[in-house]
Amino acid sequence: MHFKPTLQAFATLLLVQVTTAAPVSEVATRASTEIEARGECTWGFICGVIKNDPKSNRSLKVTNDWPKRDSGAWKWIAPGTSSTAVMKDADGFYVDPGCTATSVDDVLVWDSGKWHKINDLQEYTVKIIC
């Protein structure tokens, strides 16, 4: 589709601007009431994307089935790779206990021992150190 990259870039830009104005959890809660987050992409082509930072020192577990999140739904992505290689629409990622997960700029920190949900307008790069 010709306009997909542009629209995704716009959506990412929009999120970045929203994120600077409000806590992540608040943004995620507000956005997920408007944006489809379970398994399907919004309008078929705006999809959640999770990337494992090249500086991570282990693979990241990502799911495309938020309510279940079982072993049939999640896949590992190696450092330096993207969820787009293994699934169309990523809905969340898991931080194993004892691991530290941060955004590349270290501004965002995701709790360990938990799943973290994203929505279709989000594209996160996660640096995970275990």
Ligand SMILES: *[C@@H]1O[C@H](CO)[C@@H](O)[C@H](O)[C@H]1NC(C)=O
């Ligand atoms: C990852 O990096 C951390 C911090 O440098 C280190 O303590 C840990 O042993 C490394 N883990 C692996 C799996 O290499």
